[in-house]
Amino acid sequence: MIVVLKRGSTPEQVDVVVKRAKSLGLGVQLNLGTETVVVAILGGNTGQLATDTFAVLPMVESVTRIMKPYKLASREFKPENTIVTVGDIDIGSEHFVVMAGPCAVENEAQITEAVKAVKASGACILRGGAYKPRTSPFSFQGLEQVGLELLVRAKKEFNMPVITEVVNPQDVAFVSQYADILQVGARNMQNFALLTELGKCRCPVVLKRGFSATITEWLTAADYLLAGGNKQVILCERGIRTFEDSVRFSLDISSIPVIKKVSHLPLIVDPSHAAGHYSLVPAMARAAVAAGADGLLIEVHPNPKEALVDGVQSLTPSDFARLMTEVKSLAKVVGRYV
Ligand code: PEP
Ligand code: MN
Numbered sequence: 167m168i169v170v171l172k173r174g175s176t177p178e179q180v181d182v183v184v185k186r187a188k189s190l191g192l193g194v195q196l197n198l199g200t201e202t203v204v205v206a207i208l209g210g211n212t213g214q215l216a217t218d219t220f221a222v223l224p225m226v227e228s229v230t231r232i233m234k235p236y237k238l239a240s241r242e243f244k245p246e247n248t249i250v251t252v253g254d255i256d257i258g259s260e261h262f263v264v265m266a267g268p269c270a271v272e273n274e275a276q277i278t279e280a281v282k283a284v285k286a287s288g289a290c291i292l293r294g295g296a297y298k299p300r301t302s303p304f305s306f307q308g309l310e311q312v313g314l315e316l317l318v319r320a321k322k323e324f325n326m327p328v329i330t331e332v333v334n335p336q337d338v339a340f341v342s343q344y345a346d347i348l349q350v351g352a353r354n355m356q357n358f359a360l361l362t363e364l365g366k367c368r369c370p371v372v373l374k375r376g377f378s379a380t381i382t383e384w385l386t387a388a389d390y391l392l393a394g395g396n397k398q399v400i401l402c403e404r405g406i407r408t409f410e411d412s413v414r415f416s417l418d419i420s421s422i423p424v425i426k427k428v429s430h431l432p433l434i435v436d437p438s439h440a441a442g443h444y445s446l447v448p449a450m451a452r453a454a455v456a457a458g459a460d461g462l463l464i465e466v467h468p469n470p471k472e473a474l475v476d477g478v479q480s481l482t483p484s485d486f487a488r489l490m491t492e493v494k495s496l497a498k499v500v501g502r503y504v
């Protein structure tokens with residue numbers, strides 16, 4: 167249930183609402199907006215009786231029961247857009263944020279060449295996996311700590327924040343010492359132990375859409391992060407499984423306007439994992455800019471033919487440079503800049 171307080175309510179009045187919720191054994195999350203305070207009352211019995219309990223309070227403007235399974239990710243709770251700040255980069259703002267780099271960190275020369283190339287073309291965040299959740303146990307699983315160290319070296323040398331995936335709940339604290347943004351992979355979107363751990367940390371998180379998850383399930387997974395108190399959540403559309411087999415996954419472009427309508431969270435698009443082939447990536451990236459995404463996550467490898475992971479879908483530095491020129495022009499058309 168969402169309780170909106172009257173404009174100008176004092177902290178003491180907010181406290182009355184919070185205390186009443188707690189006395190009923192209900193959870194509370196506050197959205198202290200500049201104009202109004204919104205209180206999400208969570209869990210337990212939020213039926214008519216409980217609704218009335220809040221509606222009678224003099225400082226309460228309105229009480230609405232949210233019928234959707236997700237609450238904190240919803241616009242009912244937070245009407246204004248969330249902006250996630252990483253250094254001087256605002257994700258979810260007019261700045262269209264491009265994150266790029268190899269699927270996996272392989273060695274120092276590879277990550278150095280990659281960071282040089284993506285930075286020169288206008289990407290502002292470096293991606294690189296150190297822990298790779300592979301479908302097969304026999305595939306390359308990532309360099310782990312060595313990979314994280316190489317990422318941080320590249321980050322420092324080129325002054326570029328880094329995003330990297332975390333797979334195990336036990337590794338969250340460790341990986342967040344290296345990363346500026348932690349990535350939850352599609353296969354882990356509903357790994358609730360991992361989400362709970364990430365909810366406790368204060369590092370921004372990119373939550374990829376599970377490839378068989380509905381938008382509602384995805385936003386409900388985001389609620390795990392928000393409920394833990396981590397407000398720095400970015401969604402990432404990366405394609406879903408359909409009957410279509412000429413691409414690796416079907417990029418659900420429609421999720422962009424849907425998410426923008428129902429949620430306040432920033433949303434980026436990963437055309438690489440959806441496309442599965444480098445030749446399809448630019449068109450899908452352009453479509454994402456046009457449809458209103460807040461950024462892109464793109465795989466770029468200095469030498470895709472030699473890549474240990476996802477070489478077929480990785481752009482070469484020169485293909486990426488060409489795409490970035492197009493992305494910059496398109497961003498302007500939709501009122502943003504790269
Ligand atoms: C990745 O970003 O390298 C990755 C594994 O993506 P996904 O989780 O979307 O498959
Ligand atoms: Mn990949």
